Amino acid sequence: MSIINVTLIIYIIASVVYIAREVWWSIATKWVALGLFILGFCFNLTWLIKRSIEAGHPPFSNLYESLIFYACCTALVYIVFEFIYNFRIVGALAAVLAMLILLYATLQDPSIRPIMPALKSNWMLAHVITYMIGYGAFGISFITSLIFLAVKPFAKNKKRNEDEQGKGILPRNFDKLSYKLVAFGFPFLTLGMVTGAVWAKKAWGDYWSWDPKETWSLITWLAYLVYLHTPLILPKMNINKSKAAVMLAIWLLVSFGIVNFTFVGLNYLPSAADSEHIYGSQ
Amino acid sequence: MKTEIKKDTRQNIKIQTHQNERKGSSNIVWDFFCSVKLAVVIILIMTVACILGTVILQEKTMDEYTAKYGYGLATFLRTTQLTNVFYSHWFSFLLILLCANLICCTIKRWRNTFLQTGFVLTHLSLVLILIGGVVKFQMGVKGGVNVYEGKSVNYFLTQKIDRKGKLDYVKKDLPFSIALDDFILEKNEPKFQLVSYVKNKDRQKVLEIKLGKKQKVPGSDYKVTIKDYVPDAELKQEPVNVSDKPDNPAIFVKFFGSEKVAAEGWLLANERNSYEDKKQNLRIEYLWLSSQQELDKVVNSAETANPQLSVALSGQMQNYPLELNKVFRLEGTDYTIKMLQYVYNYGDRRPLGEQPTDNPAVQVEIKGPEGDETRWVFEKFPDWNKMHPAKYKSLNITCSGIAGTYMAKNTVRIYQTPEGKQMIVCIKDKRIAEIKPWELDNRYTIPDTGNQVEVSEYFPSFDFKREVIKKSDEVKMPAIFAEVEGPAGKVEDWIFSSNQYATWYTDNNFALVYESTGESISHYTSMLRIVENGQTVVEKTIRVNDPLEYKGYVIYQSSYDPEAGSFSGLQIVKDPGIPIAYSGFGAICVGVVFIFYIKPFLRKKQKKGVEE
Numbered sequence: 055m056s057i058i059n060v061t062l063i064i065y066i067i068a069s070v071v072y073i074a075r076e077v078w079w080s081i082a083t084k085w086v087a088l089g090l091f092i093l094g095f096c097f098n099l100t101w102l103i104k105r106s107i108e109a110g111h112p113p114f115s116n117l118y119e120s121l122i123f124y125a126c127c128t129a130l131v132y133i134v135f136e137f138i139y140n141f142r143i144v145g146a147l148a149a150v151l152a153m154l155i156l157l158y159a160t161l162q163d164p165s166i167r168p169i170m171p172a173l174k175s176n177w178m179l180a181h182v183i184t185y186m187i188g189y190g191a192f193g194i195s196f197i198t199s200l201i202f203l204a205v206k207p208f209a210k211n212k213k214r215n216e217d218e219q220g221k222g223i224l225p226r227n228f229d230k231l232s233y234k235l236v237a238f239g240f241p242f243l244t245l246g247m248v249t250g251a252v253w254a255k256k257a258w259g260d261y262w263s264w265d266p267k268e269t270w271s272l273i274t275w276l277a278y279l280v281y282l283h284t285p286l287i288l289p290k291m292n293i294n295k296s297k298a299a300v301m302l303a304i305w306l307l308v309s310f311g312i313v314n315f316t317f318v319g320l321n322y323l324p325s326a327a328d329s330e331h332i333y334g335s336q
Numbered sequence: 337m338k339t340e341i342k343k344d345t346r347q348n349i350k351i352q353t354h355q356n357e358r359k360g361s362s363n364i365v366w367d368f369f370c371s372v373k374l375a376v377v378i379i380l381i382m383t384v385a386c387i388l389g390t391v392i393l394q395e396k397t398m399d400e401y402t403a404k405y406g407y408g409l410a411t412f413l414r415t416t417q418l419t420n421v422f423y424s425h426w427f428s429f430l431l432i433l434l435c436a437n438l439i440c441c442t443i444k445r446w447r448n449t450f451l452q453t454g455f456v457l458t459h460l461s462l463v464l465i466l467i468g469g470v471v472k473f474q475m476g477v478k479g480g481v482n483v484y485e486g487k488s489v490n491y492f493l494t495q496k497i498d499r500k501g502k503l504d505y506v507k508k509d510l511p512f513s514i515a516l517d518d519f520i521l522e523k524n525e526p527k528f529q530l531v532s533y534v535k536n537k538d539r540q541k542v543l544e545i546k547l548g549k550k551q552k553v554p555g556s557d558y559k560v561t562i563k564d565y566v567p568d569a570e571l572k573q574e575p576v577n578v579s580d581k582p583d584n585p586a587i588f589v590k591f592f593g594s595e596k597v598a599a600e601g602w603l604l605a606n607e608r609n610s611y612e613d614k615k616q617n618l619r620i621e622y623l624w625l626s627s628q629q630e631l632d633k634v635v636n637s638a639e640t641a642n643p644q645l646s647v648a649l650s651g652q653m654q655n656y657p658l659e660l661n662k663v664f665r666l667e668g669t670d671y672t673i674k675m676l677q678y679v680y681n682y683g684d685r686r687p688l689g690e691q692p693t694d695n696p697a698v699q700v701e702i703k704g705p706e707g708d709e710t711r712w713v714f715e716k717f718p719d720w721n722k723m724h725p726a727k728y729k730s731l732n733i734t735c736s737g738i739a740g741t742y743m744a745k746n747t748v749r750i751y752q753t754p755e756g757k758q759m760i761v762c763i764k765d766k767r768i769a770e771i772k773p774w775e776l777d778n779r780y781t782i783p784d785t786g787n788q789v790e791v792s793e794y795f796p797s798f799d800f801k802r803e804v805i806k807k808s809d810e811v812k813m814p815a816i817f818a819e820v821e822g823p824a825g826k827v828e829d830w831i832f833s834s835n836q837y838a839t840w841y842t843d844n845n846f847a848l849v850y851e852s853t854g855e856s857i858s859h860y861t862s863m864l865r866i867v868e869n870g871q872t873v874v875e876k877t878i879r880v881n882d883p884l885e886y887k888g889y890v891i892y893q894s895s896y897d898p899e900a901g902s903f904s905g906l907q908i909v910k911d912p913g914i915p916i917a918y919s920g921f922g923a924i925c926v927g928v929v930f931i932f933y934i935k936p937f938l939r940k941k942q943k944k945g946v947e948e
């Protein structure tokens with residue numbers, strides 16, 4: 055069985071244990087779940103290392119490799135936040151998300167191709183790594199928003215902002231967690247854009263040429279920029295606080311959709327044929 | 337410290353009144369330009385504009401738009417500048433508004449505290465980047481030129497869509513000339529991939545080349561194991577004799593035209609049993625007979641095995657001799673069959689005597705209860721009519737021995753039986769000229785021709801030994817030995833990358849192709865020299881990701897001559913806005929890191945300090 059399939063299975067098992075943990079609340083299940091998740095992450099990482107050695111270049115030269123790297127970064131961001139915030143059920147869905155990304159990767163062409171000259175650059179390395187960490191954070195914020203919206207209707211009468219002792223942040227306060235995740239990911243996204251621009255300048259002679267891939271990465275960036283600025287205007291508009299939280303959560307769901315469209319969906323655009331940066335169009 | 341934290345919270349009523357005092361009556365306009373609301377609205381409109389700019393094809397000629405969207409819509413898109421969103425007046429207006437917003441809000445929020453660093457940096461960096469962009473747009477140029485090896489250029493070309501929506505090239509002079517001393521194209525080792533194809537699912541999948549590993553082909557029941565791999569293979573087919581039992585008798589025949597070997601080759605009794613030389617009007621046949629008696633029966637006759645037609649209907653079979661235009665009745669039925677004509681090579685228009693005998697066929701006419709049907713019956717393709725529309729599908733007709741009716745001016749028949757009796761018969765003008773026993777390595781003269789034949793080898797059980805030879809260790813013409821496991825069992829075979837056809841599994845539903853993925857370029861480099869006033873001022877070897885810069889012009893390696901590889905495509909860019917834009921890039925990076933990492937960290941520390 056390939057490492058990818060093992061990773062996939064471990065993520066699934068981790069997800070199940072996370073759900074079990076919600077029922078049998080114990081320290082043991084918590085560590086088993088997290089342990090499994092970290093094991094899955096390690097397998098994921100091992101594949102990437104093995105692949106780089108086999109291919110002789112960093113493991114994100116095509117869509118197949120990039121997707122697996124994306125899954126790995128999503129898992130990494132989750133693990134980092136789990137240690138800081140004690141997330142509970144988020145792990146179950148984070149594992150599912152990483153698993154889905156891997157599953158999508160297995161549908162792609164896995165062959166190792168020689169990389170084209172333009173990809174041989176350290177800027178590209180910095181660009182992809184920062185971008186993927188940003189994407190990973192947005193992936194987890196997608197999950198926290200999803201859970202927030204799901205528990206919202208049941209959490210009306212309870213007092214917000216108070217978390218039960220020892221159980222970490224309650225799902226009804228996940229909107230704050232989403233904000234923290236976006237705040238964590240946004241600098242990475244910005245760094246990714248800047249390093250991408252510098253790389254494009256070196257390789258293609260222009261740091262910005264309104265290529266569809268560039269434009270959509272700007273759209274992604276703007277979407278999260280809106281999210282980060284709206285809390286500043288909400289108090290001035292007569293919108294009830296909890297409604298505002300719901301709206302922001304929905305906005306994050308949409309924004310993550312944009313992220314994934316920028317990543318894998320651009321081939322569907324009519325302008326894709328002219329692009330220099332879209333996977334598979336070279 | 338404590339007061340500063342408070343100031344930084346969003347209840348800044350005090351500051352606002354302070355601003356109002358300073359700005360007096362224009363406070364509505366000022367507030368408008370400072371507001372986050374405006375920021376969010378601008379960003380949202382920009383987002384929509386960006387989406388439109390990728391959904392609608394940008395900067396194409398009017399002809400292309402008319403072809404794609406129709407004249408009316410194309411004109412609308414052009415007048416609203418939706419065909420050039422990012423350089424349109426209204427997008428520029430948005431950017432100016434954005435700039436104004438950024439500057440105003442930064443001024444309004446300006447407080448000389450360290451914690452504000454990030455906020456100021458991010459907002460002003462965007463202004464810098466936008467100014468850099470404007471400078472690029474106004475003063476920058478971008479174009480390209482192809483230079484041939486050993487030649488130089490002092491200009492380049494830029495592309496523009498003109499007012500009428502037509503593509504236009506503008507020549508720009510350079511204040512120096514660029515000489516291309518050498519252009520080098522480095523190629524990667526050729527790569528190959530093994531592709532599997534499942535026909536009933538119409539699904540292709542690339543398989544791994546990994547020795548000894550059983551790979552399941554996804555979505556099917558086939559399994560492939562690669563058992564051997566040769567990077568530079570050549571296939572050698574060597575005829576061998578596998579046993580002394582006459583399972584597949586074959587002889588090696590040499591034909592001499594005046595002392596020299598004019599032709600030689602294997603004749604197989606069961607498949608390729610004759611050789612024809614139309615020029616010499618000669619035919620050599622190898623006939624294997626099952627016994628001594630049979631040989632005695634036919635050896636004295638110039639006639640051949642009787643050509644005949646077999647007709648089968650619902651399990652019952654009848655044979656008829658080949659006799660043109662005679663009508664036969666299929667006994668016990670209403671069917672009659674008439675043979676209309678026969679050929680030695682279906683599709684050959686030449687007279688019968690000149691046709692090679694490799695695809696013999698008979699045309700028959702069938703009269704039956706449902707009317708007439710005319711069809712061709714092929715000796716070598718007995719199932720042909722099953723796969724083609726026929727009126728009387730249940731009527732299966734086959735023919736045999738037709739090729740044997742061919743008579744060249746000279747025919748040499750080489751007979752052999754299991755008992756070891758072997759005769760050679762020379763027939764001239766349909767009459768037997770000579771009958772002799774033959775032996776290996778003896779030459780026999782064909783009467784009145786001066787030509788000779790010789791049988792130099794006899795294999796009772798002929799087979800090909802296929803051998804794959806490794807020619808070198810380099811990956812040139814790789815081959816793999818693969819085992820396919822499927823519903824019809826296991827099959828093994830060599831698959832060569834040199835073979836452009838698929839190798840099919842027994843059930844004709846699964847195939848493997850081992851193909852080259854095309855040669856790819858690993859690097860291309862140009863050795864450039866900048867010449868100014870007749871003197872070389874700079875020399876550099878440029879490659880993708882490593883350009884040459886001189887006097888504000890940056891020269892990039894961008895393409896090459898895909899056919900001959902004789903010219904190098906250079907991209908030439910001048911952008912005086914770079915320092916401004918790049919300082920914006922630097923500032924935004926520091927700014928976001930400050931806001932989202934350093935500031936929260938400092939705040940936490942402060943809070944702790946206050947609590948203590």
Ligand code: HEM
Nearest residue numbers: 370371372375434437438441444445455458459462928931
């Ligand atoms: C890298 C991008 C950006 C970042 C990280 C960023 C960050 C911030 C932050 C942290 C604040 C709050 C300041 C505070 O409360 O102390 C803020 C306020 C603001 N930002 Fe941005 N911003 C960015 C881009 C923009 C853009 C593109 C605009 C659009 C014009 C904009 C307009 C504003 C405005 C109007 C305010 C409100 C200032 C006020 O409250 O008076 N920002 N921004």
